[in-house]
Amino acid sequence: MAQYDFRQVERRWQERWQHDGTFTAADAPDARKKYYTLVMLPYPSGDLHVGHAKNYTLGDAVSRMSRMLGYDVINPMGWDAFGLPAENAAIQRGVDPASWTRANIDNMRRQVRLMGTSYDSTREIATCDPEYYRWNQWLFLRLYERGLAYKRQAPVNWCPQDQTVLANEQVIDGTCWRCGHAVERRNLSQWFLKITDFADRLLADLDGLPGWPERTKTAQRNWIGRSEGVQFSLAVEGADVHIAVFTTRVDTIFGVTFLAVAPEHPAVTAIKAIVSSERAAQIDAFAQSLSSKSELERTSLMEKQGLFTGAFAIHPLSHERIPIWVTNYVLADYGTGAVMGVPAHDQRDFEFAHKHGLAVAQTIAPQGAEIDGPLDAAFLDDGHLIASDDFTGMSSARAREGIAERLMAMGVGSKTVNYKLRDWLVSRQRYWGTPIPIVYCERDGEVPVPDDQLPVLLPPDVPITGEGSPLARDPAFVNTTCPKCGGPARRESDTMDTFFESSWYYLRYLDPHNDRAPWAADKAARWMNVDQYIGGAEHAVLHLLYSRFFYKFFHDRGWVTGRDEPFERLFHQGMLLRNGAKMSKSSANVIGIDETAETNGVDAMRLFLLYATPPEDTMEWSDEGISGRVRMINRIWRACEPHLENNLSQAIPLRELPPMADAREQALIRAVHVAAKSAIDETASRRFHYNATIAKFDEYVNALTALTRERPDSAAVRYAARALPLTIAPFAPHIAEELWSRMGHAGSVHLERYLEVDDRALAQDEITLVVQVNGKVRARMALPTGTGQIEALAAALAHAGLRQHLEGKEVRKQIFIPDKLLNLVVG
RNA sequence: GGGAUGGUGGUGGAACAGGCAGACACAGCAGACUUAAAAUCUGCAGCUCGAAAGGGCGUCCGGGUUCGACCCCCGGCCAUCCCACCA
Secondary structure, eight states, X not given: OOOOOHHHHHHHHHHHHHHHXXXXXXXXXXXXXXXXXXXXXXXXXXXXXXXXXXXXXXXXXXXXXXXXXXXXXXXXXXXXXXXHHHHHHHXXXXXXXXXXXXXXXXXXXXXXXXXXXXXXXXXOEETTSHHHHHHHHHHHHHHHHTTOEEEEEEEEEEETTTTEEEOGGGEETTEETTTOOBOEEEEEEEEEEOGGGGHHHHHHGGGGOTTSXXXXXXXXXXXXXXXXXXXXXXXXXXXXXXXXXXXXXGGGGGGOOEEEEOXXXXXXXXXXXXXXXXXXXXXXHHHHHHXXXXXXXXXXXXXXXXXXXXXXXXXXXXXXXXXXXXXXXXOTTSTTSEEEEOGGGOHHHHHHHHHHTOOOOOOEXXXXXXXXXXXXXXXXXXXXXXXXXXXXXXXXXXXHHHHXXXXXXXXXXXXXXXXXXXXXEXXXXXXXXXXOOEXXXXXXXXXXXXXXXXXXXXXXXXXXXXXXXXGGGOHHHHEEEOTTTOSEEEEOOOEEOTTTGGGXXXXXXTSTTOSSSSSOHHHHHHHOSBSEEEEEGGGTTTHHHHHHXXXXXXXHHTSSOSOSOSBSOEEEEOOEEETTEXXXXXXXXXXXXXXXXXXXXXXXXXHHHHHSSOTTSOEEOOHHHHHHHHHHHHHHXXXXXXXXXGGGGGOOOTTSOOOOOSHHHHHHHHHXXXXXXXXXXXXXXXXXXXXXXXXXXXXXHHHHHHHHHHOTTSHHHHHHHHHHHHHHTTTSHHHHHHHHHHTTOOSOXXXXXXXXXXXXXXXXXXXXXXXXXXXXXXXXXXXXXXXXXXXXXXXXXXXXXXXXXXXXOOEEEEEEETTTEEEEEEO
16 A cells, blocks of 8 residues: 655646646636635745645635636735835845845745645736836826825834834834834824725725624724714914814813813914913923824823913803813824813813813713712713703703704804824835835926836835935935926935735736736726635734725726725634744744645645634644644545546446445445535635534545445445545645546546535435433434424333333423424423 | 623534534544554543442533523623724
C-alpha cells in the first residue's frame, strides 16, 4: 500500500491549475448565474502565516463550492501594496520601498498558490502599480470636479520625536506607536473627501443590506451618528456676534445657566475684544494649554476644565444674561463648536457646573411628580416642563415642537440634523502612496493635473529618513510647470491614504488591463455586485464605509448600474490566535504557511482551519489539532485506494444509487448524502459552518473505511468511494483532484457539478423512538419509519424497561412526534 | 456609562425548527499488531451512587412558561468586542 505523498501531489496540481487556467473567469456570460466571491485584499507584509490562511481558505471553499453548485464564479485576488510598513523597512534597513514590496508580493503570491487557492491569476492587481494608481488619481480628479475633494486647514496627529504625521490607528493611548512619545495636534493644510454629503444615504441604505451582520450595520450607524435637534443662536452682549448652538433637548432651554464654547471657536476672537486685557490673556493661555492636546486627551482623559470669558450671551426666550465659558470638553468640529449648558438635565453640564459654582435650574420634572429638593445628578428623562415661561406644564415631546416653532418664528433657530461622521482626511505626508494629482501655480492657484498627464509617477530613489515628507524634499518632483499657464508651479507632495485604493479595487478586478478607464461599464454590469464579501470585522467603519461612499458616487455618475451598494452579503472571519495573542512577528507566535504545508500538507491545513471552530469565531491554533486532519487525509486515501486504476470498468454513475444490500450499506450511502447535504446547506444558507460539514465527512470516511475492510467490492462501497473526491473537493482540493484523476476522469473535479442529494438516500427504514415518562427519557425503541401513535404506544406498554415507570399508573396524556418521541404523562 | 455577542465534558466544538445533550475530533486510558517503536486498528470515557442491573444530578446562577427548555421570557453574574464627554 503506497503512502499518500501529499508534497508531490499538491505541488503537481497547483502547477496544473495554474497552467490550465482552471479558475479563470470568462468575460462572456453563459447560461449560469454569475457569482462574485471576494476576500479583503492583503497587505504584502512579507510572509503569509496560518492566520491569513484561515481567511483565504474560507473564501476559497465558498468559491469552489459555488462553482460546483452551478454558478459562474469570479474569484480574484490582489495586493494592497501601498503603506507605511514599506517606508519603515526603508528607514530600518535602507531598502527601496518598491523593491521591498515587489519581493514580498512575489513571495506571498507563491504562498497563495501553495495554499491551493482557486483565484483567477489573470486578474491579479497590485495597488502600487502605476497602471492601478493612475486610476486612483483619475478618480480623485472626478471627485475634485464635483467639489467632493477639497483642501483645508485641519488638526492632525503629530509625533514631535519622529517628526511625522501619524494615522489615527498609529496613536496608541495618545502616544506614538514607534517611539512612545506623546502625540500632539498640529494644524496642517489637508485634503479631505466630502463623505458627509452622503451621510444620509450611507445611513438609510444600511436597512437594505439584510446580508450584512447586524453588529457591522450598528457600528456604521453609530459612526455616522445622526441626531435630530434644533440649532439656534444667542447674541453676545456688547459685541456684534452670535453664537449658534445645537441641541437635541430644546425642551430644556429654560434651564440654560451658561454657554460653553470650544477655545478654537471663531466668536472667541470677538469676545476677547470686549473683555479686559487680563481676561483676554487668560483666554489665550487657556487655549494655548489645550492646542496641542489630542482629542482623546481633551475629552476622555482630562478633567473638565473651563474659564469664564467675562462676556455674556442673551437667552433668546428668557432674555437672561448667560455667562460664556471656554472649556476643554466642547469639540470645535462637532455641531457648532458651542453648547448650551443645562446642568439640571445633562450630566456633563452638571459636573461642570458643580466644579465651577454655576447655577443649576431644574426645568423638567418627572411625569406626574413634583421636584423634591436639589438634584444630586442631572435628570435626563423626559417629563413635564416647570419654570419655563408659557411652556410650563407641557410634556417634553410637545415642548420640543413648540419651542422649535417659537425659535423659528423669531428667526433665530431651525430644526437641524447633525452627524458625527466627519469628512475623510486623505492626505498623508508619506512617500509610499499615490501622489495627489494637483499642482500649485503662482498665477492660477490650485490646478488639477489634466487626465492626459496621468499618472503622476512616484519618483524612485527618494531618500526616506522618517523626518517630514520625502516627496516635499525632492525638487525634481516638486518643481513643475502649470498645466494652465505653463509658468512655474509646485506639485502637491502629499500622497493618498491607502484606504483610497481599497475603496474601489473590487471594480478593477473586473477589467484589470483597461488603459482607457478604471473599468468598463459593461464589465461592471456583468459581475457586480459582490455576492459574498469575506473579511475581518476591524474594517466595519473604515474600508466598508469608504467603499460604500465611493460606490454611491460611481453610481451617481452612471459608471455602475443596479443598486448603489457594492457588497450584497458580508461575512466576518474570526481571528486566529496562538498562545492567546493574535499572530504577529512582534509576538513571536507565528506559524508559517511554508512550514505547515511542508510538515502536514496543504489539504490537512485547510481542513483544520475550517474544522476547528465556526468561521466567525476566534480560533486558537493547535499543533495537535492539525494532526487529526492529517489522519483524515490518510484515511481518505486508504479508503479510495482500492478503487483507483484497476476498477475503471466498474464506474458507477453518481446519480444512480446502487441497491442497498442491508442496513449497514444503507447507512454508508446515507452518510455520503448527509455530508453532501451539509456542504450544500452551509453554502446556500451563507452560514459557512463547514466545521459541522467536515465532521459529517469524518463519519462518512469512517463508515467507508469500516465497510471497505469487510466487503470492498460491494456496489455501495464503490459508490461511496467514488463520491468522496467529488464531495470533498472544495475543502481538500488536491487529494480530491488526484483521486478523481486516478479514477479515470479527464477533466478537473473542481469544474464538475456537485453531488445531487437524493431523498431516497437520506431516508431510513428504521428509526429510534424516544419514550419519555413525565418528560424524562426512560427508553429508546427501534421501530419502522412511519410507525403510528397507536402502534408506538402498544410497543411502549410492552417494553420491559418501561414497566417500573408505568405499572399501576394511568396514562393521562400522550404527546407523539412521529419518528421522534412519545411522551407519556402518568399519575 | 451605552451597545453587540457569547457562557455546553480535561480541550475545540455538535445539537440548523422547543423533542435522545455531549455528534465529530484533540488530549487521555486499555487492548491488538510489532523483537521494539512509529504508524494503523479495536474498545473505554460528563459528574455521581452502585459489584451489577439500575438510579440521581447535569448546558454560568436564580426564577418563569411548557407534557418537555442549551434553545423562549424575567432577574442576576461573568467574558469578549465595539462605541463612548457627540451636546
